Amino acid sequence: MPLQTPPLRGIHDERGAKFTEFGGWDMPVEFDSIQTEHEAVRGDAGIFDVSHMGQIHVSGPDATTLMQRLTTNDVSRLDVGDSQYAAITDEDGIIIDDTVVYRLPDEDGEPTYLFVPNAGTDEETHERWISYRNDLDLEATVDNRTDEYAMFAVQGPSAPDLVEAETDESVTDLSRFEAQYATIDGIDCWTARTGYTGEDGFELIVPWTEAEHIWSLFDCQPCGLGARDTLRIEAGLLLAGQDFDHEDDPRNPYEAGIGFTVDLETEFVGRDALAEVKEEGVEEKLVGFQLIDRGVPRHGYDVTNTDSRVIGTVTSGTMSPTLEQAIGFAYVPVEYSDPGTTLQVVVRGRSKKARVETTPFIDTA
C-alpha cells in the first residue's frame, strides 16, 4: 500500500525534515533535532503537523446514543465546545483505540461530534460506527473526514499567545479540553485547547486545502514525531500500538492506567466486562519507571524483578530530554507497581537497575 502523505509533505521536505512511516503515513520525524524541538515546546512553543490523525464526523438525532455506545466515557456530559478523552473498547473491554471526542456546534439542530482516532485506524473505526449504527437502527450520519482536514498542534508555554494572535475571536478564555471555531485569516478552524505534550497549547483542525497557508502563519519551531514521542512519554501519555495494541498486547483501560475514561454508568460496548475487571481488580498494570543504571530502555525490552525473573515488558522508553534521565513505561504485576519498587530492565543482554516512578514524570500544564 502506498504511503499517505500529509498536505505539507513538500513544505516539510524543503525545511529539511527527515521522514518516517507512521500508521501508513509518511510523516516528518525530525526537523532540526529531537532535543532542540523538545526544548522549544517545554520552554517556548513548537508546531506539529499531525495530519495523520483521523477525523470522524457524527451527526443526527441519535449521534449521542451512537457515540455513547462506542466510547467508554460519558458523551452526554459534553456541551457544545467540550471535549473528552475516551477509549474505544471491544466486547471484552479490550482497548481497540483511544481518542478525543469533540462536541461541535449542532448541525441542522442535531447533536454533532468530531472524534480523532489514531493514524491508520480511521477506516476501520468508520466501519465500526456504520456497522453499529445500522445494527442498532440509529439515525446518524457518520463521515470519515480524515482526508478533508489537516491537523496541527501548537504547544508550549507561548503557544496560547501565538494562536490568540492569529484568531479573530479570543480563544485564550477556553479551558483545557474546551474548543470553538475560530477564524484564522478568513478560514474557519476548529481550535481546541488540547494536546499531547503535557504543555498548554491548542490543536487546530483545518481544511486540507488551507493547510499550507495556516501552517505558514505560525513562526515557531517545527517539530516532528520524534519530539512528540519524548514529550508524551514525559507527560505520561499513552501511544496506541505501543502501550496497548488490540492484537499484539491486548489491554483494558484499567491495566493501561486510563480507567478515568471509563464511565460504567453508561451503556458502551465492553461495559459489562470492564465492570467485572473493576470489581476483581487487575493483575498487571502499566507503570512509569526510571533507569538508575546507564542505558536507554526501548519498546519490547524485558523487565525482571531483582532475582532476574522476567515479569514484564517495556512498552515505551526514551532518554528524557527534560530530566536527562532514561524513562519509560512497562506492564508489570501489581505487586511490583508501587512507586519506589526496584526492577531491572534488560538492555541488550545486560540487566540495568530501574525504579518505579509516578507519572507524569514532569509537571504538566
Add this chain to the structure above:
Amino acid sequence: MSFDVPDDRRYLESHEWAEETDGVVRVGISDFAQDELGDVVFVELPDEGDDLAQEEEFGVIESIKAVSDLYAPVSGEVVSINEDLFDAPELVNEDPFGDGWMLEIEADDADELEALLSADEYEDQIA
C-alpha cells in the same frame, strides 16, 4: 544535504572512521552517521587493555531515537578511550571527527587499515 568526509582517514561501511598516528588508530563515527542517529545520549565503550579483532563489536551508541553497534576498524589493544563522552555524549554530534572520538587502538597490523574505504569510496557509499 552534504556531509564532511575528511580525506586524512579511512572508513568502514558501518560508518566508523579510523585515523592512524604512529601505529595508534583513533576511532569515531562519521558526520553522516551522527546525523542519521540524531541526538546522541549514551555511548558504551570497552575498557583500556581490551583486545579487539577487526570488525568486532566494541561498543554501543544510543541516540534518542535509535541504537547502533560500533565496530573496530582494526585489530589491536585498546590503549585509550574518550571518557569525556560519558558526561558529554553530544560531542559525537557536535564534533564527530574531533572531540567526539571514541577510542584508540594500538594496531596489530597496519595493512588492515589500508584495506578500509578511502574518503572518496565512503563518500560514494553515503551519496
